[in-house]
Each structure stands twice: as C-alpha cells, then as structure tokens.
Amino acid sequence: MNAMLTVWWKEVRENLRDKRTVFSALIYGPLIGPVLFVVIMNTLVGHELKKSEGPLKVPVIGAQYAPNLIDALKRQGLVPQPPIANPDKAVRDRDADVVLRIPADFGKAWSKGEPAQVDLIFDASQMGAGTPRQRLEDMLQRYDRQQGALRLLARGLSPGIASPVVVSKRDQSTPQSRAGLAFGFLPYFFVIAVYIGGMYLAIDLTAGERERQSLEPLFANPIARWRILLGKLGAIGAFSLASLILTAVAFSIAGHLMPAEKLGMVFDLGPGFIGDAILLELPLVALFAVLETLVAAFAKSYREAQTYLGYLMIIPILPSILMSFMPVKPAHWMYAIPLLGQQIGVSDLLRGDTVSAGDIGLALVCGFAFAAIIGIVTAFVYRSERLAISA
Amino acid sequence: MIEVKNLHKAFGEVRAVDGVTFSARDGEITGLLGPNGAGKTTTLRMLYTLMNADSGQVLVDGIDAAADPIAVRRRLGVLPDARGLYKRLTARENIEYFARLHGIETQLMHERREKLVEALEMRDILDRRTEGFSQGQRVKTAIARALVHDPKNVILDEPTNGLDVMATRGLRAFMRNLKAEGRCVLFSSHIMQEVAMLCDRIVVIASGRVVADETPDALRAQTGEANLEDAFVKLIGSEEGLAA
Numbered sequence: 001m002n003a004m005l006t007v008w009w010k011e012v013r014e015n016l017r018d019k020r021t022v023f024s025a026l027i028y029g030p031l032i033g034p035v036l037f038v039v040i041m042n043t044l045v046g047h048e049l050k051k052s053e054g055p056l057k058v059p060v061i062g063a064q065y066a067p068n069l070i071d072a073l074k075r076q077g078l079v080p081q082p083p084i085a086n087p088d089k090a091v092r093d094r095d096a097d098v099v100l101r102i103p104a105d106f107g108k109a110w111s112k113g114e115p116a117q118v119d120l121i122f123d124a125s126q127m128g129a130g131t132p133r134q135r136l137e138d139m140l141q142r143y144d145r146q147q148g149a150l151r152l153l154a155r156g157l158s159p160g161i162a163s164p165v166v167v168s169k170r171d172q173s174t175p176q177s178r179a180g181l182a183f184g185f186l187p188y189f190f191v192i193a194v195y196i197g198g199m200y201l202a203i204d205l206t207a208g209e210r211e212r213q214s215l216e217p218l219f220a221n222p223i224a225r226w227r228i229l230l231g232k233l234g235a236i237g238a239f240s241l242a243s244l245i246l247t248a249v250a251f252s253i254a255g256h257l258m259p260a261e262k263l264g265m266v267f268d269l270g271p272g273f274i275g276d277a278i279l280l281e282l283p284l285v286a287l288f289a290v291l292e293t294l295v296a297a298f299a300k301s302y303r304e305a306q307t308y309l310g311y312l313m314i315i316p317i318l319p320s321i322l323m324s325f326m327p328v329k330p331a332h333w334m335y336a337i338p339l340l341g342q343q344i345g346v347s348d349l350l351r352g353d354t355v356s357a358g359d360i361g362l363a364l365v366c367g368f369a370f371a372a373i374i375g376i377v378t379a380f381v382y383r384s385e386r387l388a389i390s391a
Numbered sequence: 392m393i394e395v396k397n398l399h400k401a402f403g404e405v406r407a408v409d410g411v412t413f414s415a416r417d418g419e420i421t422g423l424l425g426p427n428g429a430g431k432t433t434t435l436r437m438l439y440t441l442m443n444a445d446s447g448q449v450l451v452d453g454i455d456a457a458a459d460p461i462a463v464r465r466r467l468g469v470l471p472d473a474r475g476l477y478k479r480l481t482a483r484e485n486i487e488y489f490a491r492l493h494g495i496e497t498q499l500m501h502e503r504r505e506k507l508v509e510a511l512e513m514r515d516i517l518d519r520r521t522e523g524f525s526q527g528q529r530v531k532t533a534i535a536r537a538l539v540h541d542p543k544n545v546i547l548d549e550p551t552n553g554l555d556v557m558a559t560r561g562l563r564a565f566m567r568n569l570k571a572e573g574r575c576v577l578f579s580s581h582i583m584q585e586v587a588m589l590c591d592r593i594v595v596i597a598s599g600r601v602v603a604d605e606t607p608d609a610l611r612a613q614t615g616e617a618n619l620e621d622a623f624v625k626l627i628g629s630e631e632g633l634a635a
Contacts, residue, residue: 006491010480017479214475217533220439221492222465385442 003223007231011205012238021200025239029196030246033189034254045259051097051131055079058136061087062102066110069102069118069143076139087121097132098122113151187346190247190277191316191339194284195292197243198236199309202292205232206387207305215388226379229293233375236289244281248274273349279360280345283367287338290371294378297387319343335359336366392417392575393438393544398447400433407433409599411447415577415592417543420570422586423579425596426627431579432472434596435548438577439469451544465493468542470550474533478522482513482532485521486539493540500539507535510565527558534565545569547578551585563589587619597627 015021061083063070070080080100084090087099101119109116118140122133149159209215219225255269295312299305319339330348335341341363345355381387393415400408408430415421423431436442438449440460449456449463456463476485483504490500508514511531516524521532530550538545547566551559566589569576580586586593587607595603595610603610603626607619614622 002494003492006488010477010484010488014477014479209475212475212478213473214477216441216471216473217469217475217489217537218492219441220464220467220469220471220537221489222461223492224461388441389436 004227004231004234007223007228008234008238011201011232011235015201015204015235015239018200018204021204021239024200025197025243026246029193029243031250033186033193033247034250037186037189037251038254038257041258047128048131051128052135056132056135056139057081058098058100058132059084059087059090059096060100060102062104062106065102065104065106066116066118069106072143072146073136073139076142078136078139091121091123091126091129094123094126094129097126097129098136100136185320186251186350187343188317188320189251190244190281190346191284191320191342192313193243193247194240194281195288195313195316198240198285198289198292201236201239202289202296203299203302203305203309205236206293206296207299208302210387211301219388225382229379229382233286233289233293236293237285240285240289241282244278244285248277251277268352269350276349276355276360277346280349280355280363281342283338283364283371284342286368286371287374290375290378294374294381297378297381315339323347332359332362335362338363338367338370341367392450392452393421393546393577394448394450395434395438396448396450398434398437398449399445400430400437400442401445406599408437408444411596411599411601413594413601413604415544415575417575418570418573419591420566420576420578420589421592421594422590423577423594423596424581424583424586424623425579426581429596430599431581431596432548435546435577435579436471438546439467439471440464441471465540466542466544468538468540468545470530470534470537470547472548474529476521476524476529476532476536479520481518481520482524482528482535483517485532486536489536490539495540503539503541504535507538510568511535512561526553527555530554530558530562534562542574544575545577547576549579549581551580551582559585583620583623595623595626602626 056077057079059081060070063080063083070078074080081096084096084099087096087101090096091099099121101121103117103119106116106118120133120136120140122129124130148162152159152162206215209218218228252269252271252274291312292309295308296305299308316339320343323343330344334344341359345359345363348355395411395413398408398411399406411430411434413421423434425431433442437444438451438456440449440456440463443457451463451466454462454466476482477488480488486504486507487500490503495503508517511534513528513531513535516528516532521529524532530553534547534550550566551562554562563585566576566578570591578589590607592606593603593610594601603613605613610622610626611619614625616622616625
C-alpha cells in the first residue's frame with residue numbers, strides 16, 4: 001500500500017511540474033467544451049433572433065402586379081427589395097435567402113377568382129435560409145386564409161366551411177427538454193475531458209519512462225509491478241478526475257452565460273447536475289486510465305504513444321455520432337454499456353430529467369467491471385520483459 | 392554473495408547468454424569483463440530479475456531469484472545500463488523516491504542519503520533538477536539512488552562508461568570502499584585496465600559463455616601471457632570490442 005502511494009505521489013508531483021501536461025489536463029481539456037458552447041450558442045441565438053424577429057428583407061420581382069398583396073405583406077413586416085435579374089443564381093450564391101416572384105398574370109387570375117400563383121425561390125440546402133422562407137410562407141398563408149374567408153363571407157357562407165379539419169398542435173416539450181436538444185453534443189465534452197485529462201500522464205508514465213530509460217531502475221526495486229502499475233493508474237485517474245470536475249463546474253457556470261430567456265429555455269445546471277454527471281462519468285476515469293496505459297505500454301516512444309492515443313480518441317466520439325444519426329429510444333440496458341450509458345445519461349440530466357439511482361448504479365458497476373478486465377490485461381502486459389527494456 | 396549457475400537466455404535465434412556460471416563473494420570486487428555484445432548486460436538483468444532465465448539458477452545470499460524475486464531485489468543495489476533519472480525531480484527527490492519504495496523510515500533515509508552524498512561528493516547538485524546533469528552527475532545520482540537501502544550486494548553495469556578521468560577515479564575509490572565495508576560488488580566493464588586495477592576476481596565472458604574465472608594473477612599464469620591485455624585477447628579469441 002505504502003509503495004503504491006509513493007509511486008502515486010511521485011507521479012502526481014512530477015507531472016504537476018510539467019506545463020504541457022497541466023495545461024492540457026487542467027485547462028484545455030475541461031474548458032474547451034464549455035467555452036465553445038457559450039460562444040456557439042450565443043452567436044447562433046443572436047443570428048436566429050435577427051432572422052426571426054427583424055424586418056424580413058426579400059427581393060420581390062413583379063411587385064407592380066400585386067400591390068394589395070405587397071401592402072398586406074408589408075404590414076406583416078416584409079421589406080420588399082428591388083427585383084434581381086437572376087433569382088435562381090442569387091439564392092444558390094446566398095446573395096438572398098429567398099426571392100418572391102409575382103407572375104404578370106397574377107392580377108388577371110385574381111379578378112377572375114381563380115387561384116393566383118406566386119413563386120418562392122429558395123435553396124433548401126442553404127443553412128440559415130429556412131427561417132426567412134418559413135416567415136414569408138406564413139405571411140402568404142395568412143393573407144391567403146384572410147382573403148379566402150372574405151370571399152366566402154361575401155357569398156354569405158361561413159368561413160368555417162372551407163376548413164373541415166383543424167389541426168391543433170400540442171408540443172409536449174418542456175423548456176428543459178428543448179434545451180437538451182440544443183445540448184446534444186455536450187456529453188461528448190465530458191468524455192473528452194476525462195480522456196484528455198489522463199492522456200499525457202498515461203503516455204509519460206509508461207512510454208515516456210521507457211524512452212527515458214527510467215523504467216528499468218524502477219523495476220529493480222523490490223515492489224511487485226502491479227503495485228507500481230496501480231500507483232501510476234491512480235495518478236492518471238487523479239488528473240483525469242480533476243479534469244472531469246472542472247468540466248462539470250465550468251458547464252454549470254456556462255449555464256448562466258446562456259441566452260436562456262431569449263430561447264425560452266431553462267438551464268438547470270446546479271450542484272445536483274454536477275454531482276450526478278460526475279458520478280455517471282466516474283467509471284470512465286478508471287476505464288480510460290487503464291486503456292490509455294495499455295496502449296502506451298505497446299509504444300516504444302512518447303511520440304508513438306501519442307499517435308496511438310490520437311487514433312484511440314475516436315472511440316469516445318462514436319456514441320455521440322451514432323446517437324445523432326440514429327436517434328434511439330433510451331433503454332435501461334444501455335447504461336450497462338460504457339460510453340453509451342454516459343451519453344444518454346448526461347443528455348437526460350441536461351434535459352432536466354433525473355437518472356434513476358438504479359441506472360447510475362448499473363453504469364458504475366458495469367463501467368468499473370469493464371475497467372477491471374482491461375486493468376488485468378494491462379497488468380499482464382506490464383509483467384512482460386520487453387516493457388522495461390528501452391534499447 | 393551472488394551465485395550464478397548455468398544461466399541461459401535466447402532472443403529468438405540469438406543465444407545471448409549460453410551457460411554462464413560464476414560466483415561473486417562478499418568483501419570482494421568481481422569484474423565481468425567482455426567485449427560489447429558478449430552478454431554482460433543480459434546476464435546482469437537476469438541477476439536483478441528484470442529478465443527471466445530460460446534455464447539455470449541465480450542465488451543471492453542463498454535466495455533463488457526465480458522463487459522469490461522481490462526478496463532478491465531487496466538484497467541488491469543496482470545501477471542498470473539504463474541510468475534513467477527523473478528529469479523533473481531534483482537529485483534529492485530521485486534518491487528519496489527509491490528510499491520510500493524500499494519502505495525506509497524518514498529518519499534513516501536522511502542518514503543514509505547524507506552518507507552517500509558525502510561519499511559520492513554530490514552536495515552541490517543535490518537540490519538541482521536532474522535535467523541537464525552531466526554524465527558524471529547522472530551516474531552519481533543513480534548510484535546514490537541504487538544504494539540508499541544499504542544493500543549487501545551491489546551490481547554496477549559499466550559504471551564508468553562516459554565518465555571523465557576525475558569522475559572515474561572517484562568512482563573507483565567509492566567501489567573499493569564498498570568492498571572494505573564487506574559488500575559483494577559485481578560490475579561489468581569492457582575496459583581491461585579498470586578490471587585489472589580493481590578486481591579480486593575476473594570473469595571473462597565472450598559470446599555468452601564464461602571463458603575464464605580467475606584472479607588477475609592466475610589469469611596471467613593460465614594464459615602464459617605476462618601482460619593482462621594479451622591474456623584477454625588470447626582468451627576471447629579476437630581483439631574486437633575491447634578497450635584498453
């Protein structure tokens with residue numbers, strides 16, 4: 001026990017003196033997510049608000065054929081722009097989000113009481129064009145319903161006769177659950193903080209020691225190698241845990257910097273969220289520590305280990321990617337699978353839901369069991385003769 | 392007391408150590424002499440249980456290294472071929488790390504460290520981080536670190552490698568002192584003068600085998616050469632890899 005603590009303390013102290021490790025484990029890893037999050041959300045929300053509430057500027061071709069329509073749209077907030085020569089090209093080049101074109105025979109069809117056509121020209125694949133298009137469509141529909149109702153009244157009919165079915169939309173999302181939707185990529189930052197938090201230590205403590213030839217004298221001491229390994233894993237875990245706690249706290253603070261009221265969303269990232277998120281991610285601290293050490297044990301040099309661990313970083317991203325392409329219904333068994341359980345659990349927490357103690361327990365038991373298995377494999381690799389020999 | 396009996400070790404096709412047998416006694420300096428690649432380092436690595444022998448036996452103070460490697464390591468002070476200090480720690484912290492790994496009490500650790508710092512004349516570098524140490528400073532720190540638990544048996548792999556004349560002389564005096572304290576000192580070298588000057592007993596290794604195990608005088612008599620250098624060349628069969 002004493003020897004393990006000795007190894008642990010020496011590794012922690014030595015790595016606290018390394019600026020690169022401290023920066024990546026305790027600054028870059030935990031803060032990149034929350035900072036990006038605050039910046040992106042604020043920019044995005046500001047941008048969207050401008051498009052959904054500001055005056056809607058749309059180039060109009062043939063405005064002279066439908067002066068009444070244009071007046072009605074103006075009252076709803078449309079600011080007609082001068083017509084442009086090539087509307088198809090303009091929307092493709094993003095010079096305009098949407099273009100309204102009124103054909104020359106609009107007035108003729110209107111006065112005959114036939115459906116009069118207007119064209120909306122847009123590119124659905126252009127990001128950010130959706131909101132202006134939707135607004136213009138809504139304006140046109142409102143005008144359409146209003147004029148239709150007036151025509152029916154003029155013929156002595158109830159406007160209701162033209163609406164046999166009325167659809168009433170009842171959205172069951174709560175402000176929190178809408179926030180969760182926007183937070184979809186957030187669980188990934190927790191995982192990556194745990195991963196990066198321990199990464200440089202894992203490299204340094206195995207591949208680095210081997211490269212600097214200090215593993216051989218260390219193994220000449222009368223300590224079983226698995227004790228040395230446990231001490232080193234403890235040091236990796238300590239940095240990784242520190243990174244995780246900093247991430248949770250940073251996100252909690254980031255919740256206050258969100259334009260929540262503008263979004264009509266509530267971010268409840270209080271102490272309860274911090275505690276549950278850390279508890280849920282805890283098995284990953286152990287899992288990544290053994291996994292990173294195992295990979296580093298196969299590398300002959302620091303640089304080689306760094307390359308391998310770079311490749312390995314794709315693994316924690318997988319659940320996030322899968323979940324965004326194939327939205328699945330969360331089930332209890334998913335908590336038994338490391339990474340997947342963390343992904344859906346933290347998503348739920350962000351949506352304001354609670355994760356049951358049973359689910360957290362399942363994630364803890366299975367995650368730690370998985371870490372223990374990989375730990376045994378790592379201990380086996382640590383016993384190999386080749387590990388200590390650097391040259 | 393270190394006893395090595397018929398040790399074998401192969402790496403694939405290469406038989407690095409091919410039946411090595413010798414003893415290193417307490418109160419004596421035993422030299423393992425051989426050209427580069429003769430199997431000296433591999434033999435020593437099996438002694439301090441970093442590697443397992445394919446066959447044969449290693450006994451340290453009568454304890455079988457294969458049966459109880461930790462007890463064997465406790466009785467050994469080892470300066471491996473790889474010196475590997477921790478660059479972000481000071482010399483003092485390097486020494487104290489190993490002392491703690493041996494479970495030495497703080498008070499005793501300070502006493503032992505002070506003794507070694509005096510004997511190795513390393514007071515001036517004690518509180519400097521080892522990054523940027525000269526070769527001599529590194530060896531001193533590595534030796535202090537290896538001997539802080541006061542081992543009865545001392546194994547030094549090419550201890551004077553890369554050292555200047557003054558550092559080499561200092562180290563030789565230190566080794567004679569270890570002998571005077573009654574320890575069993577086993578060191579490897581490819582430098583004949585050094586072995587001849589220091590050793591009570593010389594074990595000559597070539598191509599993984601022991602070709603001679605004698606006192607320097609007996610070695611001269613055995614080969615019929617008055618000069619030790621000629622004696623070695625005759626034993627090894629070539630001049631390759633030996634330094635005067």
